[in-house]
Amino acid sequence: MSTPAPLALPDADIAEAWVKERTATTLTHVRELADQLRTSPPSQALDVLKAWDQLTLELGSLGGLAGLLANVHPLEAVRTACEDTEVEVDRLRTELTQDQALYQVFASLPAEQTEALDPLAARLLEKTLQDFTRAGVDRDDATRARLTEINERLTALGLEFSRVTRDDVRITTATRDQLDGMPADWLESHPAGDDGLVEITTDYPDALPVRMFAKDPAVRRAVTIAGLERGWPHNDAVLEEMFALRHELAGLLGYPDWPTFDAEVKMIGDGAAIPEFIDKIAGAAEERMTRDLEVLLERYRTDVPDAVAVSAADALYYEELVRQERYDVDSQVVRTYFDFAKVHQGLLDVTGRIFGLRYERVTDVVTWHEDVSVFDVYRASDAVETAERLGRIFLDLHPREGKYKHAAQFDLATGVVSTSSTTGGQLPEGVLVCNFSRGLMEHDHVVTLFHEFGHLVHHVLGGQGEWARFSGVATEWDFVEAPSQMLEEWAWDADVLRTFATDESGEPIPADLVARMRAAEDFGKGYHARQQMFYAAISYWFHKERPEDLTERLEELQAAYSPYPYLEGTHFFANFGHLGGYSSAYYTYMWSLVIAKDLFSAFDKDDLFDPEVAGRYRDLVLARGGEKDAADLVADFLGRPYSFDAYAAWLAS
Template identity: 30%
Template sequence: MPNPLLNDPITQPLPAFDQLQPEHAEPALDAVLEQNRAQLAALLAAGQTPTWNTLIEPLETMSDRIQRAWGPVSHLFSVNNTPAWREVYNVCLPKLTEYSIEVSQSEALYQAYLALSNSAEFADYSTPRRKVITDALRDFKLSGIGLPDADKERYKTVSLKLSELQTKFEEHLIDAIQAWSKLVTDESLLAGMSEAARQAAAEKAKSKDLQGWLLTLDFPSFDAVITYADNRALREELYTAYATRASDQGPQAGQFDNGPLMDEILSLRHTLAQLLGFANYAELSLTTKMAESPTEVDSFLADLAHRAKPRAQAELDELRAFALRLDGIDTLQPWDIAYYSEKLKTEKLGLSEEALRPYFPIPGVLRGMFALVERLYGIRIEEAPGIATWHADVTTWALKNAEGIEFGLFYLDPYARPEKRSGAWMDECISRRRTPDGLQHPSAYLVCNFTPPPAGKPALLTHDEVLTLFHEFGHGLHHLLTAVEEGSVSGIRGVAWDAVELPSQFMENWCYDPATLRGFARHWESGAALPDDQIEKLRASRSFQSGLATLRQLEFGLFDLRLHRDYDPSIGARVLDTIQAVRDEVAVMHPPAFNRMPWSFSHIFAGGYAAGYYSYKWAEVLSADAFAAFEETGFAPETGIRFRDTVLAQGGSKEAMELFIEFRGRKPTVDALLRHSGLSEAHA
């Protein structure tokens, strides 16, 4: 059988997931790396004056070749984390990292890019092509191209080790989640939980030949307990296990401890930053972002905290008084927050997440989300059957233009599974680019972890889960609606990291828009529309406890920034000291001493958000201001087309601020965010 990871990129545009086997991955990657090294050597030995066609175009083909060999392996590591796929991922990753460093530290290749940037034809290149070259020159410097040979070797050694440690951090977290469970045999302990949540727990128990209800640490199971279970001791038990995942505390203390990994990761990042001439890793991180300095980011976050803290304190005081009045709880604990918040929301607003679920069946939410996007951007979205996937739950969808011509595709993997990484994310499968053989269309992965549907019924989402789906689809649209034909800056590539959340958070706004909700929020059995009074309550809920929610995000952002900015090798990581100092500054309630949130903070220790978690709030300012443009124009159709043609279509081909100004006519302001979240009144 031919290796399906080596399919021709033009005639076989999508991964053959029905044929992929772990044993194919390493030979496929080895073959591609060998081919690329030989091609690069030939390119650099040719001695010809570099041009776009003789240098950049072949390099983009080489990059695409690697994406096709490695992308499916990386994806399956996340969604099907079996021992076999984990093993092959860990074998292949160092090879890929070593190759990437080798290319990024090639003096001959750097000189070729430099010559191209200084050539007469550079001024005649399109804006996207010029940005491809200038971004590459910047990245060469950030990869240590100017370092002495000994420091280059040190850079390589540190980068390889970092790659290994960050993967191990994620593995520890997956293992910790999989290793913990609680079998409940007395159904009365589950009082307060929805029928769907209990049924899901019963199905989990049954799948393991157990009698009763199996509670686990995947988020749908945890949330079902922490938000709805009346039994306070059960909530505390789940909270303790969840808050101590992969740490030195809790029921699995020391078993999957990420503590030593964090220390080493932070030390090595600091080493990299100093090798490259930066004072700390935060400075290094911000070189590819919109924000100009750690001081600017710290001030931005601290200012928002100053605005939000009085409101958050008032919200917490109200919640404490409510819990005392309702159940005589005189000391509110962290495992009480979500539970009493949901009850308070029901009492104050007449709104219950569980009562809303029947109006958000996944098929209806998808139809509504697609209808919105079709209306905004003048496209069509249709199911694309017959495409190989990695699981029976996965569906495939084609994007088509107004004439019905397909221009993109995405995979949707919506439900939680034991071998699947927690959380929700979008990732690229294939990027759009112009090749010598024609235009290559983009494709994307959209992954969530919703509760699987009961037999014979659709999966019903909470409104928070609807927000998650819209959010990830926003990322997908950024990748799929690109009009850029240079692979290095098409879609989400080349976009400043603190602007990459703009399209995703922009999509969340529509989950509160009455016209949009009326279009898809319908009861899964009766077909009745979500009543208008519930829509208004849902809109009002947007500012419910917005102070507490804002402080939580700011706490994470400040912790991440200061952890990387203030790292001192003579003292070490000081993870607990740093999070404690941030909480002393911004939090209105502290968790118990055993809480080990950083130990599961994979965004910054295993993902791409190191010294960049602030991006969520930064981009929320952009997204709220962008949505305000729709409000100001009465949701005129041309506003959607303008957003498509500026922010979405141009991807990373221009600087993020330039694109925002092109859409909005000015720089962003924080006003819309404060208004949408109800914080402008609190600050006034």
């Protein structure tokens, strides 16, 4: 079978009309497929599943396309049209999974046929029936109608929360004198205006270096507060309504609260296990946090003698001083080794070696912005002239107005080898959306780039199967970060970094500097873990309790978990984007990190490119997508169930 062609995107001047036409055509076709399945289902269970998988592939691909362009397209009209598409997709998805006639097509399949299904098809049937039940297909008409209303409103609220957070770019100003300590290249790219003031936006390439290097505490504080205040006050009401509706939805489906409903389909299994996990990590990190905070506070008191705690506005700056003075690591020196263009190419070279892939740049393709680079992905072992394309990736890595402000991987197209006798499959296409400097990068941003690229590789490698339902990053949502977190390890290895991290003269980063960077990074990992548990606690307890005063509860949770005291008058939750997507499950990042440390324990630290280990990991974990439960995928690779031991040893070291 020939490789399916990638999606052809439109030029900007016709993009809005193209989105609207594609939306109308796809939704109409999906409804036709659903009607055929409802009224004239195939006689064989396997064919029923294929028809449903084709339907969900088309609907999901439209939703993925709209979700991407709503966050990256430079034209507001196109972004708005895509948000409308997302609403329509979610509305139809709810309608279909609440359709009792469709449900009966699956529920009434003959036992002799379902028992004869192969394991993957049987898994698909199980997941499909679960999807129907969790949508409320077995509820009465009035309840289903209310569930539909709630889902539609939640979609609208999620889009509103994301849009407000994305578009609320705040600006702080400072004189050149107030920016003493800033890197020369940052100052060069931020000239003062006619009023003598330099503008500092809340975008990462602007704000992060200021918080790390600016000597003036007033400037650091102003930039920190500006970042914390994005989305406020508008998103306070948005979140309160969102939490209330999620709770109501869970109750209508027979669950005591949203976290219980949400956790049912995750590795953790039970909502009540989330605060237990949060407290387990918080307890494990306590001793290390206390020890490192004492070091940080001691340094802080040389400038703020009466301080009883390090301010969140000053933490990054004083961490940097500790790294310089105790570990001989100067981030302004480190960043000279991480020119964006070299890092970009190094990322492709390194991941190509790990996973046995080859990336070929594509130039004759329309994208949504000139910054976007495009690559087709092939197996490195295949002959160039006969190689079949595995997928296509898009890298959109610099900030601009109207663009998603964080770092994430978006699906452009879900990959399947075959969906029916007529379609011939669909090429997996993914997009990396980040906001990095065009010049020198902080090493933290290099790590972030490797992390997010891990999702992209997972999407492509996992998009080679038969079923759309299990394609790409289709595992439990509290596992999806583990492969990406593990890939971060390559961005910390001296031998790996020396292949692309070179200074202006071409000298590679010294191994002893990387060793000191690692030691400096280990400093603070206890209180960084506690900060993550603060975020996880917000995510869980805001959904569990639905507090009347979100700011007051924020202060309480910060006092209980965070290493830093609350900054008076700030409202971080108003731009905490994961409250939209991860909802009550931000614990996911730490849960995944526990597994990532265990996965990495199988690699030889002296040979991170060992083809046998990397190949097994690629084939047994990434390439399987959601074809097995995540715990089973990990056990297949490790040869045993995953454990907490590797993480505990790392945290204590």
